[in-house]
Amino acid sequence: MEEYMLKTIKLCDKALKNNDIPVGCMILKDNKIISKSYNKKYLLHDSTAHAEILAIRKACKKLKTTHLDECTLYVTLEPCMMCTAAIIQSHIKKVVYCLKSPKYGHLLNEAKKNKIECVQIYNAEYEKTLKDFFIEKR
Amino acid sequence: MEEYMLKTIKLCDKALKNNDIPVGCMILKDNKIISKSYNKKYLLHDSTAHAEILAIRKACKKLKTTHLDECTLYVTLEPCMMCTAAIIQSHIKKVVYCLKSPKYGHLLNEAKKNKIECVQIYNAEYEKTLKDFFIEKR
Numbered sequence: 001m002e003e004y005m006l007k008t009i010k011l012c013d014k015a016l017k018n019n020d021i022p023v024g025c026m027i028l029k030d031n032k033i034i035s036k037s038y039n040k041k042y043l044l045h046d047s048t049a050h051a052e053i054l055a056i057r058k059a060c061k062k063l064k065t066t067h068l069d070e071c072t073l074y075v076t077l078e079p080c081m082m083c084t085a086a087i088i089q090s091h092i093k094k095v096v097y098c099l100k101s102p103k104y105g106h107l108l109n110e111a112k113k114n115k116i117e118c119v120q121i122y123n124a125e126y127e128k129t130l131k132d133f134f135i136e137k138r
Numbered sequence: 139m140e141e142y143m144l145k146t147i148k149l150c151d152k153a154l155k156n157n158d159i160p161v162g163c164m165i166l167k168d169n170k171i172i173s174k175s176y177n178k179k180y181l182l183h184d185s186t187a188h189a190e191i192l193a194i195r196k197a198c199k200k201l202k203t204t205h206l207d208e209c210t211l212y213v214t215l216e217p218c219m220m221c222t223a224a225i226i227q228s229h230i231k232k233v234v235y236c237l238k239s240p241k242y243g244h245l246l247n248e249a250k251k252n253k254i255e256c257v258q259i260y261n262a263e264y265e266k267t268l269k270d271f272f273i274e275k276r
Binding site: 041042044045046047048049053056057060061063064065066067068080081082084085086088089090106 | 179180182183184185186187191194195198199201202203204205206218219220222223224226227228229244
């Protein structure tokens with residue numbers, strides 16, 4: 001699992017280049033990566049273009065289904081309310097995340113009642129990247 | 139406002155043709171329609187393709203911004219958690235809706251703390267359309 005999280009963190013470099021908040025997301029099925037994306041909110045001028053929404057859209061299209069119940073979603077930052085709801089709508093049952101988001105995170109509130117297994121794989125380097133971004137850019 | 143709601147309800151016909159839950163959405167700025175869409179979840183194989191998400195994406199792209207704070211969103215059914223969060227993310231400050239959604243609706247819970255003005259324009263014909271859809275299709 002740690003290897004996949006490192007790959008998900010690597011996706012953040014592309015978001016950083018566009019001055020978007022560095023968040024990456026990958027979706028796996030049967031240990032194969034079927035979708036990956038990163039936050040493109042400002043790149044695309046689209047307030048819905050969070051990493052998770054883009055990765056879910058790609059995965060649904062690839063599998064031609066709206067039910068991703070056999071998939072695992074990797075994401076670097078705990079999903080916000082919009083992305084948490086998109087995870088629930090997609091019936092994703094396992095989320096691996098790197099950092100909690102005490103202010104905007106919503107997944108950990110909703111996980112239990114929606115039977116979503118949440119696993120944290122903490123990474124200090126990503127935490128530093130995110131903190132530096134907010135200090136420098138915001 | 140009623141005329142715009144009737145136009146928003148009219149968009150549901152297209153969702154019905156694809157066996158998608160009949161929900162329509164329009165976004166207006168300065169009394170001009172800048173974006174319209176309808177639920178395309180099953181048409182597009184995309185669990186995020188609710189009418190509101192699609193309309194917000196279009197409006198953001200058209201105005202080249204992620205801030206739709208001067209816009210009003212018309213929607214036939216009270217938005218779910220995902221779409222409510224997308225409305226908050228987009229800084230939309232006024233929502234005109236036709237029907238409440240007691241089970242899946244989330245907007246009315248979140249409106250006050252996010253300073254979103256909500257106005258209901260009820261339409262009996264749309265209520266019948268929605269009820270008939272669930273009786274026939276689900």
